[in-house]
Amino acid sequence: MEQLSLCVRYVEESTEKIKEDFLQFVPITDVIGKGLADTILKALKNVGCFHARAVQWSTDSHKSVYLLAVYLHCSSHSFNLAVTNACSVQVI
Known part of the structure; x- marks a missing residue:
């Protein structure tokens, strides 16, 4: 069974980091x-x-769960699509 690593990125209020x-x-x-x-x-x-x-939500499909969040297309998926379109090797 496959697994994903669930991580969160946030601004720590006390240090603003x-x-x-x-x-x-x-x-x-x-x-x-x-x-x-x-x-x-x-x-x-x-x-x-x-x-x-949440201020950002990034996946390979649009899902409007967070009304205040900016939607960004997943950069890994975008890169994979660009490589696939630029390459003649079908396996990619």
Whole structure:
């Protein structure tokens, strides 16, 4: 079974420094857009992560869960699409 590393990046209010913390490994069974996003949201809820103040959400599919967040297309997915389009090797 595949797993993903669930991490959060945030600004620590007392120092105003950007922090990034590993939360847990999350088993995944669906690696396509909505299924993966739902798995991540459920995992965040299970660890008590208050995500209503999220300012960025990045996946390979648009999911408007965070009304105040800026949506960014996943950079890894964008890079993979660019390489695939630029390369004649179908395996990529």
